[in-house]
Amino acid sequence: MLNTIKYFTIKIYVEEINSSGQLVDSDDVDVVSFNFTAINAALSNEEQHASYIDNELVLGFGGDNFVNGGFHRRYLHSNTSDRNRLSKYLTLKPTNKRYIGEDECEYLSMLVKRDEGEYPYLQAIFYDLSGNQISGSTINFRGIALGDGTYSDSPLDYGVSGVAQEIQMMVQFGVGTRNIKETIEGLLAVDDGVAPLIGDFRYISRYEIKSYFTKTGTDPQIGETVTYYINHSTTNIGTTRFHWQNRLGGIDSYTFEDTMIKSLMTSSSTFEQTIYPKFGDQLGESPSTNFYLNTANEQRTGGITSDQYHSVAKSNIKSYRNGQAVSRPISNSEIPMMEDLLSSPRVWIEGGWIGREVFRDNFDVVLSEDNWQKTQGSYDNVQLTTSNNHIAGSGNLVFGDNSGNDEFRAVSRKRIPYDPNKIYEIEIRTKRSGSGDGTTYCGFTAYNSSGTNLGIHYPTLNNYDQISDDEWETWRGYVSGLGENSTDKVVSQRNNANNPAYPSSDAAFISAFFIVGFEDEETITEIDYIKITEYESDLPNTERWYSTLNRNYYIPVVIKDSTTTMFDSNNVQKITVDYMHSKEQKTLK
Known part of the structure; x- marks a missing residue:
């Protein structure tokens, strides 16, 4: 941009x-x-x-x-201020109340001014379903998307070699639910910033974004507060997510979640040609075929004596995908945003993996043999707590008491049908305290169709020595395809979807598995939840080829026209937009 x-x-x-x-x-x-x-x-x-x-x-x-003077006073985020109001972001979307799904990208664009190496940053504060702030989950965003899939933790120091750096410039922060749970580099937690604090938004009601000028937060807030309410009913099935450059220069986003129609529009020229088919070569090599009469090698068409006939062929084929999307009822405050979408010259829709959750345990009740098969440890050494800043369910489990013999390992009794053409994401939220060295494992156990155990894999965490700082971390590992039980694929972590683990060639089921306090070390380990999500690609012919490149991607489109449906009694309305892909579909010429 x-x-x-x-x-x-x-x-x-x-x-x-x-x-x-x-x-x-x-x-x-x-x-x-x-x-x-x-x-x-x-x-x-x-x-x-x-x-x-x-x-x-x-x-x-x-x-x-x-004009520039007034523009700066409204939008520039800087250390000094001659204004009595908080700076605005480069957006036409309402900031006091935004809706976002549990797995959606969104960006806040802002004008910033560097001052002696310092520059603005954003802070996120999260609230549970009861509206209470989740203690210990505040996140400081210091990472800026560079446009090449990476992030910079010094956004205003980034530039082209030999070109003077800008003192004032526009930057954009990824603040959507997917941005938060997928970004590690450039996303600093309260302490070490090893992994995101938040990974699952099912039990979060909202979060707030505020901008400050220094990391310590001792300076006053300089930007407006943006509040995101989680729409837990939004999925990536049957919805259309639009991103566009607004007229202020920033990026706005909105999900049309009412109805969706996709179609293909084609146009072509036709011409007549004469064909001389040789059906013997096409339908068989034996003289006994219907197109060989009395074993004579005659080229005929269905018994007609002449082998010449006319046909119509296509040329100059043009093919474009198009679609129609209908919004949910929108308020009057969202109308300027919609008008801006309809007139924007740069619009994209979002594609990517289609997922569904196939396993979840919120660890808010004490484990039992009914749900988990314990292979080591004692249930007496597992306690339930509701006051340690969990986000899933009504509590979380604490394993061990830092006195030794704190190892606990178990495999879920729920066996999930395994499709090697899809990819499975195994996610855990965990933290550790105490003075011991007990490490953590998380992954799955594979089974064949007869129920035979094919071995344990640790793609999410493998012998992970988590810092004992009482800070939650979220980790995800991936498994896809089939293969031999190689040592590398079993032992090593696979936190990158580009390089997933794979079970044995006859695997038919998988079950969640974890170990805490490995080798009976002294430790206190807590687990908030473990969940498994099954994904498939929305791109044709990409089965088993899953990567960060096709997990989420953006397609440039052109907004053709729109209609508005009014609901006078409620003072709300729906917007229907017709769009087409700006890139031509590939066809044979």
Whole structure:
């Protein structure tokens, strides 16, 4: 995305013709310089007028830079402030109440100003289903998406070698539910920042995003508070997620979740051609075929004596995918956002894996042999707590008491049918305290169709020596395909979907498995939940080829037209948009 603001300097030199008839710089008039800022934004007439009035009130005059001055006062996030209000983000989407699904990307774009190595950052605060703040789950966002799949923890220090760095620039933070649970690099937790604190949004009601200028948060809040309410009913099946560049230069997003229609639009030219088929070669090599009469090798068409016939063929084929999406009822405050979507020149829809949860245990009741098969440890050394900042269910389990003999291992009795053409994500949220060294394992046990145990795999955590800082961490491992039980695939962690683990070639079922306090070390380990999600790709011919490249991807589209359905009694309305892919479908020529 282009920088929203850019500084320019124009210098005016006065020239004259000297006595020799040469054009030279004048020595009698000083060089005049003008500094100004170009803004990559499409302000409305009302916004331009408001900017002029803003400058008039603050400075006492409009000046040549009147629009930029008002724009900066509204949108620039900086250490110093001459405003009495919090800075705004580059968005037309309401900030006081936004809805987002449990697994959706979203970005906040903001103008920032670097000041002696410091720059603004965002902070997220989470609330449970009862509306209470989840203690110990505050996250500081210092990572900025660089556009190449990576993040920078020094966004305003990033630039092209040899090119002067901008003092003021636009950056965007990934603040959606998927951004939060998938980003490790550049996402700093309360302490060590090894892994995200939050991985599952099923039991979170909302979260707030605030901007500050220093990591310590001692400075006052400088940006508006953006509140996201989790829509737990939103899935990636039957919905259409739009992202677009708004007229302020930032990125806005919205999910049309009412209905969805997808279709294919084709056009072509036709021409007539004469075909001479040789059916013997096409339908069989034996003289006994119906198209061989009396063993004579005659080229005939269904018994007709002439082997020549006319047909129609296609040429100049054009094929585009298109679709229709209907929004949920929207409020009046969302209308400017919708109008901006319809007029934006840069719009994308989101595609990717389609998932469903196939296993979950919230560890909010004491384990029993009915649900888990214990292979080592004692139930007497497992306690239930409801006050240790869990996010799933009504509590979490504490394993061990830091006195030794604290190992506990178990495998779930629920056997999940295993499809090697899909990919399975095994997720755990865990933390450790105490002074011991007991490590943690998490993965699955594979079984064949007869129920024979084929071995244990540890793709999520393998001998993980978690820091005993009483801080939750969320980890995910992946399994897909079939193969031999190689040592590498069994022992090593597989936290990257590009390189998943795989069970034996005859695996038909998998079950969740974990070990805490390995080798009876002294430790206290807590588990909030373990869940398994089954994913399949929405791309054709990509079975078993799962990667971060096709997990979520964006397709450029063109908004063609729209309609509005009004509900006067409730003062709400629905928006229906028709769109088409801007890229032509690949066809044989």
